[in-house]
Amino acid sequence: MSVCKNPHILSINRKFSHVxxxxxxxxxxxxxxxxxxxxxxxxxEQHLPIKAHQCSALLQNNPLFPLETVFRQAVAxxxxxxKLSSAEVKKRYEYALKQSSDIIMxxxxxxxxxxxxxxxxxxxxxxxxxxxxxxxxxxGLVEVMxxxxxLMPAFILHELAHKFVxxxxxxxxxxxxxxxxxxxxxxxxxxxxxxxxxxFVAIIGQVDKRGNGHISIVGPLTNLLLGSIGxxxxxxxxxxxxxxxxxxxxxxxxxxxxxxxALFNLIPVWNLDGAKVLRWNPLMWLSVSGVSFGxxxxxxxxxxxxx
Numbered sequence: 001m002s003v004c005k006n007p008h009i010l011s012i013n014r015k016f017s018h019v020x021x022x023x024x025x026x027x028x029x030x031x032x033x034x035x036x037x038x039x040x041x042x043x044x045e046q047h048l049p050i051k052a053h054q055c056s057a058l059l060q061n062n063p064l065f066p067l068e069t070v071f072r073q074a075v076a077x078x079x080x081x082x083k084l085s086s087a088e089v090k091k092r093y094e095y096a097l098k099q100s101s102d103i104i105m106x107x108x109x110x111x112x113x114x115x116x117x118x119x120x121x122x123x124x125x126x127x128x129x130x131x132x133x134x135x136x137x138x139x140g141l142v143e144v145m146x147x148x149x150x151l152m153p154a155f156i157l158h159e160l161a162h163k164f165v166x167x168x169x170x171x172x173x174x175x176x177x178x179x180x181x182x183x184x185x186x187x188x189x190x191x192x193x194x195x196x197x198x199x200f201v202a203i204i205g206q207v208d209k210r211g212n213g214h215i216s217i218v219g220p221l222t223n224l225l226l227g228s229i230g231x232x233x234x235x236x237x238x239x240x241x242x243x244x245x246x247x248x249x250x251x252x253x254x255x256x257x258x259x260x261x262a263l264f265n266l267i268p269v270w271n272l273d274g275a276k277v278l279r280w281n282p283l284m285w286l287s288v289s290g291v292s293f294g295x296x297x298x299x300x301x302x303x304x305x306x307x
Contacts, residue, residue, distance in 0.1 A: 023047035029212050030205075044206060093172045093204055103202070104177040112199065113159060113175050117152045119182065119198040123189040124151060124257065146250055147257070154226055154258050158265070161222040162201040165215045171205035196264060200271065213280025216273040220262035220288055227262070227295050230254030234302075252302045259295035266292060 020026065021033055021044040033042045047053045094105065106112055122130075125147050132140025159175045166173035177199040188195040203215065234251035237244070266274035266289045278285040 021047055023053045024206070027208060028206055029209055030207070045204065046206065090172070090174075094174060102179045104179055104182070104199075106177065109175055112177050113156050114152075116159070116175070116177060116198045117155045119185055120155045120196050121148055121151050123185050123196050124260070127192070142246075146253060150250070150254050150257050154223055154254075154261055157222050157226065158219040158261060159199075159201055161218040162203075162215055165218045166201065166203045166205075166207075169205075169207060169211055169215070171203050171207060173201050173203045175199060176202050196261070197272075209280050212276050213284070216276040216280075217284060217288065219273055220265050220277075220292065223258040223262035223265075224288065224291060224295070227255040227258035227299075230258065231295070231299070249303075252299045255295055256299035256303055259292050259299060262292040263289065263296055 020042070021028065021030055022041040024030075024044060024047065028044075030044050033044055034048055035042055041053060043053055104112075106115060121144075125144055129140050129143050129147075133144055163173040163175060178197070181197040181199055184195045185198050207215070230251045230253075234248055234255070237247055237251065265272050266277065266285065268274040268278040268285065274285060274289070277288070
């Protein structure tokens with residue numbers, strides 16, 4: 001695409017997460033805004049055109065390529081006679097995301113989700129388990145396989161829940177890997193304090209505090225649903241007198257890992273779901289966090305009875 005060669009794309013598509021647009025009302029929140037390379041204001045797609053935010057470049061008759069034209073060609077809609085298809089619009093948004101040095105898009109979204117899931121598996125399985133696998137221990141291999149079967153759906157469904165709710169609100173949403181998130185995940189895993197945040201669902205478009213809260217809470221709720229299914233199956237297995245330790249281990253691990261992912265994401269710091277949910281509805285944040293913590297402790301008591 002010819003626009004890829006334009007030298008202004010890199011600066012125009014510089015991303016900032018969760019920063020308010022300079023021209024929008026203060027209650028409007030954005031997942032992604034763009035910095036104007038002329039006046040350095042942080043702006044949403046609607047206010048990025050130089051006329052929309054009264055950019056100083058317009059007043060000074062800046063001879064550089066018109067900002068609004070570059071953005072439209074690179075990201076959303078181009079000033080053309082034909083209407084862009086949804087696939088073309090998606091391609092332009094993805095191109096814009098790639099311009100951030102922190103965002104990594106290895107392949108299509110499914111591949112990026114799978115890589116993110118593998119990083120979660122590495123972080124949460126523990127060094128002892130991986131050590132047993134490297135030594136050829138059968139029990140270690142079985143544990144990794146159980147963790148894989150549980151963690152991949154737990155992680156992928158969590159992220160897809162964010163994506164689908166955002167799309168229902170007419171927003172562009174795509175899971176991407178994040179360079180700093182991957183670094184923190186690997187480093188904290190090495191010191192045995194895993195921060196499991198290899199990526200996030202990048203959302204482009206206007207969303208208010210309530211909408212942002214809806215998009216954020218659905219991920220932890222998905223994990224709570226999966227964890228509840230695990231506890232229900234464990235209870236049914238015990239009531240029916242099916243004494244299969246491996247099956248019970250699987251069900252309780254299902255509750256443990258899902259409640260951990262929900263609880264971790266509900267921490268109200270950084271760009272985690274908890275910060276956005278707390279801003280939207282503190283009672284909702286407290287309720288879901290409490291249920292997640294209770295499920296976590298209950299499953300922990302079964303998996304580690306000596307604690």
